[in-house]
Structure formats: C-alpha cells, structure tokens
Amino acid sequence: MHGYSSIYILTNKNNNVLYTGVTSNLVKRIWEHKNKIVEGFSKKYNLHKLVYYEFFENINQAIIREKQIKAGSRKKKIDLINKFNPDWKDLYNQIL
Numbered sequence: 001m002h003g004y005s006s007i008y009i010l011t012n013k014n015n016n017v018l019y020t021g022v023t024s025n026l027v028k029r030i031w032e033h034k035n036k037i038v039e040g041f042s043k044k045y046n047l048h049k050l051v052y053y054e055f056f057e058n059i060n061q062a063i064i065r066e067k068q069i070k071a072g073s074r075k076k077k078i079d080l081i082n083k084f085n086p087d088w089k090d091l092y093n094q095i096l
Contacts, residue, residue, distance in 0.1 A: 005062035007069060009052035009081060010042055015088050017045045018077050022066040024059055030092050049090045052081045 006026040010019045010033060019042050023029035032038045034048040041047070056062040069077060085091060 004055040004057065005059040006056065007054050007062050007066045008050060009069070009077060010047040011049050011051050011088070012046045013049065015049075015051075017047060018074065019045070019047045020066060020069050020077070022059070022062045024062075026053060026055075026095055030095070034092070049088075050092045050095070051088050051090070052084050053091065053095065 004026075005022070005024050006029075007020065007022050008026060008030065010021070010030075011017060021029065021042075029038075030048075030050050033042050036043050036048075054062075054065060056065065069080070081088065
C-alpha cells in the first residue's frame with residue numbers, strides 16, 4: 001500500500017473519541033500517533049488505535065474524502081467503522 005495516499009480514523013482504547021486524518025504514508029503516520037510524536041488532539045486523547053482506512057491514487061482524492069468524513073455526523077463515522085471493522089480491532093498490523 002506504499003505510494004498511496006490514505007484517510008484514516010483513530011480511536012482510543014474505549015472507542016469513545018474519533019479522529020479523522022489524511023496522509024501520504026499511512027504506516028509512518030500511524031506509528032507516529034502510536035508513539036505520541038504527533039502533537040495535538042490525537043496525543044491529548046490517546047488516539048492510537050487504527051479502526052478505519054481508505055487508500056487513494058493521489059492526495060487530492062484523499063483530502064476530498066477526509067473532508068466528506070469530517071463533515072459527516074459521528075453516527076456516520078461509527079457506521080463506516082462498523083461496516084469496515086465490526087470488532088473495532090486495531091488494524092495497524094494489517095497495513096504493515
């Protein structure tokens with residue numbers, strides 16, 4: 001999956017806070033979240049569990065999709081995760 005841009009949703013161990021992001025290197029970006037290298041919202045709320053992602057051919061497509069997801073309701077994000085990852089497992093190892 002290297003060479004693709006991605007959108008992703010992170011949560012915490014209790015699955016009660018969601019963060020949507022975009023990146024051109026998903027493995028590196030999630031590693032940074034897990035190791036608390038990224039300052040801000042995800043670090044403050046211990047968001048390091050990858051529960052959803054999509055790959056895109058280019059960053060512009062990914063940014064458009066990220067904005068769609070961010071504009072949606074929390075319920076829409078939860079529905080997206082439930083369809084993709086019903087057990088809300090950490091998918092990090094799946095992308096390595």
